[in-house]
Structure formats: structure tokens, C-alpha cells
């Protein structure tokens with residue numbers, strides 16, 4: 001029997017069952033979709049959804065074993081009780097991408113899609129070592145290669161050795177052509193969702209300019225205002241406030257429901273998209289966020305518990321133990337990994 005958790009902010013999802021499938025939509029209790037039934041779910045912009053189960057032709061289903069759009073398969077022993085227990089706590093890891101070729105050259109980058117330098121690759125691997133004992137069930141990255149490289153390189157270090165797989169939902173064909181037909185293989189993979197909403201703040205006419213030369217030309221104060229103020233956009237670009245509108249909305253609509261259902265999430269994104277998300281998580285004011293700076297490749301850990309985000313430890317300590325105060329659940333996960341790998 002397969003298990004599926006359906007989630008999406010807006011649009012329609014369909015689940016076909018050819019062998020009986022337990023499913024969960026949002027925070028709803030787990031239901032069984034009997035063999036030969038089809039579930040249709042319609043998600044509205046307001047965050048609500050309507051679902052209905054209908055009979056369908058089983059031959060159609062056998063062509064694609066369990067055809068789930070955007071599936072997040074949960075372990076098969078994960079019944080209602082277990083998922084309720086799980087929803088008590090979830091880990092959230094945030095990583096700013098490693099150094100990019102334009103960070104190295106001190107150029108405004110924004111939404112220009114620039115890869116990592118060798119140092120950036122090493123930073124991502126180092127970040128991976130720091131989080132190798134923390135559970136990761138879902139990964140969110142921006143649509144930019146520097147964030148995606150960082151997530152993938154970091155995951156090469158993870159002790160659980162699940163395979164991160166980019167989910168292609170951009171068209172029906174992309175969805176159909178990237179289906180996986182083994183439940184075991186799905187259980188050994190981590191869905192990676194790439195979203196433009198997590199992209200770096202769009203830097204407008206500063207993109208590609210040298211930061212030092214721009215400060216020499218327009219003055220340090222003006223450039224600092226463009227770079228760090230909350231609501232003043234750079235010429236033709238996005239202010240942090242504008243960036244927050246899309247990044248935080250995406251976080252609330254897509255990532256928070258995952259955390260609520262007990263999924264442990266890693267987000268690999270950018271200096272300013274993450275600053276805006278941290279502003280939301282830490283309830284920073286528009287004054288306080290001005291002085292928030294994120295280093296490249298340093299993972300930050302939050303615990304989501306009872307609807308609250310709790311920051312664990314300092315992200316800049318030199319050792320993992322110093323960085324992350326483990327919760328009991330994280331310590332248990334680590335112990336399980338130790339047992340499994342020795």
C-alpha cells in the first residue's frame with residue numbers, strides 16, 4: 001500500500017490508486033483511497049481545498065503505478081497517530097548559497113544566474129558536514145543554480161544518504177516524464193522543490209555592476225541604503241520589502257504546511273530572500289533587519305514547535321556541537337543514524 005501527502009498552494013492535483021493508497025491532504029486525517037478510485041483535489045488561493053473521490057478505469061492506473069502529482073511519500077508505517085506525534089516538532093535548516101563567481105568579483109548579482117566558485121563548492125560541502133545528522137525530508141531552493149548547487153553539494157555529506165531529486169511540475173509532460181515507479185526508490189529520495197519566489201532580490205540596474213565602483217559613484221550611504229534598507233528599492237529593482245512579499249508568502253503557503261505536518265525542511269537560498277524569511281521567523285522589525293547579515297554557506301537551524309519558530313544556537317560557532325543545541329528528537333535521530341551506520 002502506498003502513502004501520499006498532497007500539498008500545493010493553488011491549482012489541481014490528482015491521485016490515482018491501483019492498489020489502495022493512504023493519503024493526507026494538508027492537515028486532514030489520513031484516508032484510504034481504495035483500488036480503482038481517483039482523488040481530485042482543488043486548492044484555492046485562500047489556502048482552502050476541495051477534494052472528491054471518484055471511481056475510474058483501473059487499466060488506466062496500471063500504466064502508471066501510483067500517479068501522484070507532486071507526491072511526498074511518507075514511510076509506510078506512518079499512520080494517523082504517528083503523523084500527529086511527528087507534527088509536534090520539525091527541523092528547519094536555512095543555508096545561504098556558497099560563494100558565487102560574482103560574489104568573488106564583488107558584483108551585484110540579484111537574479112543573474114551565476115554558479116559557485118571552488119571556494120563556494122567547498123563551503124557548501126562544509127555546510128553539509130554541519131547538518132549531516134539533522135533529518136531532511138524536503139528541500140526547497142530558489143530557481144538559481146548557486147542555491148541548487150549548494151543544496152545538492154551539502155546533501156552529499158548527509159549520513160542518511162537519501163537522494164535529492166528535483167521535482168518538475170512546470171508542465172504536465174515534465175511531471176509525467178519524471179515519474180518514479182518504485183515506492184522503495186521514492187522512500188529513499190528527498191523531493192527538491194525549486195521556486196523562483198526564493199530567488200535573490202532583483203537588483204535592477206545594479207545587476208552586474210561592481211559594488212565598490214557603485215559606492216564610489218553614488219556615495220557609500222546611497223548604496224548602503226539600496227543594499228540594506230527595508231523599503232527603498234535600488235533603481236528598477238526590488239526592495240527587501242518587495243522581496244519579502246513573494247519569499248515570505250511562498251514560505252507561509254508552501255513550506256510552513258510541510259513543517260506543520262512534521263516534515264524536516266532544508267531551504268537553500270540567498271542573502272536577501274533569507275533575510276526576509278528570517279525577519280518573519282524572528283519577528284524582526286524593519287529597523288532590526290537592516291543590520292542582519294548572512295555569511296555564505298553557514299547553515300542556521302530552527303525548530304518549529306507548537307506553531308512557533310525557535311532558533312537553536314549560534315550559526316557562527318566553529319563546531320557543530322557549538323552551533324546546534326540538539327532537541328531530544330534530533331538527538332534520537334542522530335543516535336539512530338549511529339546505530340544504522342555502525
Ligand SMILES: O=C(O)[C@@H](CO)OP(=O)(O)O
Pocket residue numbers: 103107108109110111200203227271272
Ligand atoms: O549581489 C547580490 O545579489 C547580493 C548578495 O550577494 O548583494 P548584497 O550584499 O547587496 O545583498
